[in-house]
Amino acid sequence: xxxxxxxxxxxxxxxxxxxxxxxxxxxxxxxxxxxxxxxxxxxxxxxxxxxxxxxxxxxxxxxxxxxxxxxxxxxxxxxxxxxxxxxxxxxxxxxxxxxxxxxxxxxxxxxxxxxxxxxxxxxxxxxxxxxxxxxxxxxxxxxxxxxxxxxxxxxxxxxxxxxxxxxxxxxxxxxxxxxxxxxxxxxxxxxxxxxxxxxxxxxxxxxxxxxxxxxxxxxxxxxxxxxxxxxxxxxxxxxxxxxxxxxxxxxxxxxxxxxxxxxxxxxxxxxxxxxxxxxxxxxxxxxxxxxxxxxxxxxxxxxxxxxxxxxxxxxxxxxxxxxxxxxxxxxxxxxxxxxxxxxxxxx
Numbered sequence: 309x310x311x312x313x314x315x316x317x318x319x320x321x322x323x324x325x326x327x328x329x330x331x332x333x334x335x336x337x338x339x340x341x342x343x344x345x346x347x348x349x350x351x352x353x354x355x356x357x358x359x360x361x362x363x364x365x366x367x368x369x370x371x372x373x374x375x376x377x378x379x380x381x382x383x384x385x386x387x388x389x390x391x392x393x394x395x396x397x398x399x400x401x402x403x404x405x406x407x408x409x410x411x412x413x414x415x416x417x418x419x420x421x422x423x424x425x426x427x428x429x430x431x432x433x434x435x436x437x438x439x440x441x442x443x444x445x446x447x448x449x450x451x452x453x454x455x456x457x458x459x460x461x462x463x464x465x466x467x468x469x470x471x472x473x474x475x476x477x478x479x480x481x482x483x484x485x486x487x488x489x490x491x492x493x494x495x496x497x498x499x500x501x502x503x504x505x506x507x508x509x510x511x512x513x514x515x516x517x518x519x520x521x522x523x524x525x526x527x528x529x530x531x532x533x534x535x536x537x538x539x540x541x542x543x544x545x546x547x548x549x550x551x552x553x554x555x556x557x558x559x560x561x562x563x564x565x566x567x568x569x570x571x572x573x574x575x576x577x578x579x580x581x582x583x584x585x586x587x588x589x590x591x592x593x594x595x596x597x598x599x600x601x602x603x604x605x606x607x608x609x610x611x612x613x614x615x616x617x618x619x620x621x622x623x624x625x626x627x628x629x630x631x632x633x634x635x636x637x638x639x640x641x642x643x644x645x646x647x648x649x650x651x652x653x654x655x
Contacts, residue, residue, distance in 0.1 A: 316340045477500055524552055579608070580606075
């Protein structure tokens with residue numbers, strides 16, 4: 309399309325040469341450049357060699373009906389100019405057919421000359437609509453580019469954060485190997501689990517096509533591997549089994565769930581099977597109205613009510629803080645052997 313100060317270039321296709329000359333003179337007074345041709349084939353040839361801002365196309369022509377020419381124009385050009393359909397017949401079916409075929413507007417010829425004013429108005433409105441559409445498409449393309457750039461930067465940030473947290477976890481592991489005090493070693497092991505819970509989130513985000521949510525199944529399995537490696541290095545070896553539904557979750561909620569799992573699994577590793585090995589189960593399942601997270605083992609259990617937490621109690625304080633962010637509470641299922649802790653929250 310031409311700039312606002314350039315003359316409008318109109319291709320007028322009509323088998324009536326006298327009307328074509330009249331259109332040229334009438335619209336020429338407004339500074340328009342009108343090219344009139346008397347056949348559809350000639351009109352298509354003109355479009356292939358000369359740029360036009362708009363086309364006015366007659367319906368009844370001896371060689372080809374206007375609808376056929378309209379279909380060829382729409383099919384032959386990647387960005388065809390807007391087409392104003394023109395006919396002397398006041399038939400609604402023709403108007404509907406033309407608009408369905410891609411015409412921008414429909415104008416009926418008359419003998420009083422109002423047709424030329426209507427044609428000029430229709431062309432101007434079609435060009436303005438085309439201009440606005442192009443601006444909209446350009447803005448959407450710019451937004452897509454900006455979003456892709458932001459996602460790329462965010463993925464790089466997640467990559468760097470994950471690498472940094474992995475480095476911190478490695479330093480903690482080195483420090484743990486150099487500590488002889490059992491309480492200190494235990495505290496460092498718990499710290500490794502907390503670091504792993506957050507690092508796994510960032511690792512999943514920069515390796516995923518979707519950086520707005522976390523695949524909980526893949527996240528939990530990656531977290532399980534890190535927890536198992538950390539606990540095995542501290543001399544504890546248990547079977548860790550995960551059963552996670554294909555759930556995607558936003559980053560903040562996924563981190564909270566990961567921290568809860570890390571704390572409860574760490575506690576189970578340390579206290580569930582004293583002097584023996586056993587199984588620790590983690591399940592994240594879709595339930596009525598939300599999700600259910602359960603961590604269970606077949607070990608010695610949590611003890612009698614009022615016994616108080618084992619260890620420093622920091623782990624359970626972390627769990628409760630994360631549950632607050634999820635709007636959930638912790639339920640201890642006393643049925644059966646071992647320990648079973650269940651949490652429910654909105655999906």
